[in-house]
Amino acid sequence: MTVTTSRVRVRYAETDAMGVVHHAAYIVWLEVGRVDWLKAQGMDYREIEASGISLAVSGLEVRYASSAVFDDEISVETRMTEAKSRRVRFEYSLRHAEYERLIIKASTVHVPTTKAGIAVRLPAEWLGRLERLVAAV
Amino acid sequence: MTVTTSRVRVRYAETDAMGVVHHAAYIVWLEVGRVDWLKAQGMDYREIEASGISLAVSGLEVRYASSAVFDDEISVETRMTEAKSRRVRFEYSLRHAEYERLIIKASTVHVPTTKAGIAVRLPAEWLGRLERLVAAV
Amino acid sequence: MTVTTSRVRVRYAETDAMGVVHHAAYIVWLEVGRVDWLKAQGMDYREIEASGISLAVSGLEVRYASSAVFDDEISVETRMTEAKSRRVRFEYSLRHAEYERLIIKASTVHVPTTKAGIAVRLPAEWLGRLERLVAAV
Amino acid sequence: MTVTTSRVRVRYAETDAMGVVHHAAYIVWLEVGRVDWLKAQGMDYREIEASGISLAVSGLEVRYASSAVFDDEISVETRMTEAKSRRVRFEYSLRHAEYERLIIKASTVHVPTTKAGIAVRLPAEWLGRLERLVAAV
Numbered sequence: 001m002t003v004t005t006s007r008v009r010v011r012y013a014e015t016d017a018m019g020v021v022h023h024a025a026y027i028v029w030l031e032v033g034r035v036d037w038l039k040a041q042g043m044d045y046r047e048i049e050a051s052g053i054s055l056a057v058s059g060l061e062v063r064y065a066s067s068a069v070f071d072d073e074i075s076v077e078t079r080m081t082e083a084k085s086r087r088v089r090f091e092y093s094l095r096h097a098e099y100e101r102l103i104i105k106a107s108t109v110h111v112p113t114t115k116a117g118i119a120v121r122l123p124a125e126w127l128g129r130l131e132r133l134v135a136a137v
Numbered sequence: 138m139t140v141t142t143s144r145v146r147v148r149y150a151e152t153d154a155m156g157v158v159h160h161a162a163y164i165v166w167l168e169v170g171r172v173d174w175l176k177a178q179g180m181d182y183r184e185i186e187a188s189g190i191s192l193a194v195s196g197l198e199v200r201y202a203s204s205a206v207f208d209d210e211i212s213v214e215t216r217m218t219e220a221k222s223r224r225v226r227f228e229y230s231l232r233h234a235e236y237e238r239l240i241i242k243a244s245t246v247h248v249p250t251t252k253a254g255i256a257v258r259l260p261a262e263w264l265g266r267l268e269r270l271v272a273a274v
Numbered sequence: 275m276t277v278t279t280s281r282v283r284v285r286y287a288e289t290d291a292m293g294v295v296h297h298a299a300y301i302v303w304l305e306v307g308r309v310d311w312l313k314a315q316g317m318d319y320r321e322i323e324a325s326g327i328s329l330a331v332s333g334l335e336v337r338y339a340s341s342a343v344f345d346d347e348i349s350v351e352t353r354m355t356e357a358k359s360r361r362v363r364f365e366y367s368l369r370h371a372e373y374e375r376l377i378i379k380a381s382t383v384h385v386p387t388t389k390a391g392i393a394v395r396l397p398a399e400w401l402g403r404l405e406r407l408v409a410a411v
Numbered sequence: 412m413t414v415t416t417s418r419v420r421v422r423y424a425e426t427d428a429m430g431v432v433h434h435a436a437y438i439v440w441l442e443v444g445r446v447d448w449l450k451a452q453g454m455d456y457r458e459i460e461a462s463g464i465s466l467a468v469s470g471l472e473v474r475y476a477s478s479a480v481f482d483d484e485i486s487v488e489t490r491m492t493e494a495k496s497r498r499v500r501f502e503y504s505l506r507h508a509e510y511e512r513l514i515i516k517a518s519t520v521h522v523p524t525t526k527a528g529i530a531v532r533l534p535a536e537w538l539g540r541l542e543r544l545v546a547a548v
Contacts, residue, residue, distance in 0.1 A: 150442060197334070198334070289428035
């Protein structure tokens with residue numbers, strides 16, 4: 001459960017005139033992976049937001065290794081690599097689901113905020129849970 | 138002012154693997170035209186929403202006449218063709234800005250709602266103003 | 275097989291500042307439904323395009339009945355309602371997968387074209403197959 | 412001309428349920444800035460692609476400093492910070508056009524490729540021109 005794998009199938013709208021997936025479309029799939037990872041830990045992102053906390057993205061890094069085309073099935077491997085009260089970090093590997101060819105490596109950093117965008121600390125109970133998951137990677 | 142013209146330049150991200158603009162990208166440009174039309178009437182959509190009313194889209198029709206490619210400049214001609222207390226309607230013509238070739242014709246129907254999505258009547262003052270603009274088309 | 279059901283889960287990127295799915299995001303899901311429908315008939319859209327034919331969208335109609343929010347699971351019911359050598363038409367019903375509440379009804383019309391965008395006739399064999407599927411609805 | 416400034420106005424479709432611009436939308440604006448920068452140097456990206464070369468994105472880094480909301484006008488400041496035969500790098504600062512508040516800092520790395528995605532060297536004439544622009548920053 002410390003590493004989760006999500007599947008996305010490339011939509012035509014996600015391709016561009018180069019004939020491959022547009023480089024911004026992958027960012028949306030990272031989000032899919034992150035939401036699934038949290039859900040696997042019993043942390044529904046809808047409930048997190050309902051509790052008044054958002055995990056605002058404060059940093060993003062992507063290294064593009066190869067490209068994907070329409071209708072490819074992509075596996076999004078997600079793990080949490082840092083959990084602090086004011087900062088969590090996820091890492092992702094996206095591969096072609098069939099051939100296992102690496103497509104991108106990426107990481108995102110997040111800051112817990114209120115709805116109004118004010119940075120806050122993660123509730124201690126969540127933090128404890130996340131710290132154990134990071135340690136297990 | 139009853140008909141406004143907005144300009145958009147095709148972004149690479151808005152193209153697809155057919156080499157042309159993806160058919161869903163145009164829908165976002167209709168929104169650009171609508172916001173500009175309202176602004177030209179002195180009705181800032183941010184202020185409309187701040188007052189507690191949204192113009193939720195309840196209907197959409199598009200006829201695609203020709204295609205556009207990356208970096209084309211498109212003119213979005215917008216007018217309001219119906220203004221009732223519970224329903225307004227916009228019509229749009231999108232043309233290649235340079236050659237005037239028609240790209241799409243479209244219309245959208247909108248229902249005034251609260252933030253919570255409950256249908257409401259347009260404030261009488263706005264309705265009066267919009268009715269005069271429709272009559273003038 | 276004449277009616278197929280696809281599942282999509284609402285991504286955060288598909289929502290807007292009203293807190294619900296942006297009205298253009300649904301258009302992309304119609305495409306998901308269409309691709310799945312064709313696949314269920316043994317017609318892989320990648321192979322269709324590889325054969326030199328695209329099904330360019332020439333018309334689109336959407337009636338928005340209710341809204342969806344982040345992480346909702348949506349069922350996209352797709353059927354073909356017209357199959358002619360120069361025009362095919364799909365109809366879609368999108369419902370909340372759990373509550374079966376209708377979200378949108380939509381239709382798209384498509385014109386077979388070459389890669390260069392020239393309208394052509396559907397190959398007779400495909401047309402025959404599609405006509406039988408329309409008759410069966 | 413070594414630093415260009417593009418303007419984008421936030422579209423409603425680019426916001427998300429947090430009420431602010433979705434973090435992936437900025438990536439598309441970087442592309443707008445890049446295309447404008449190249450155009451200011453007399454290098455139309457359409458012509459670059461027509462010559463058979465694409466500048467495929469191989470790396471992306473974003474640091475999110477503050478958020479933007481619907482209808483904000485954003486200035487996208489773009490410069491080239493590295494020009495080699497097999498790798499060019501752009502840097503971007505996005506600010507609120509009116510208040511000059513920093514929104515994001517970003518960089519992208521690009522690899523010249525053929526249409527088929529094979530890495531190639533930049534034509535010597537282009538490289539010479541780009542090197543002078545980098546030196547001037």
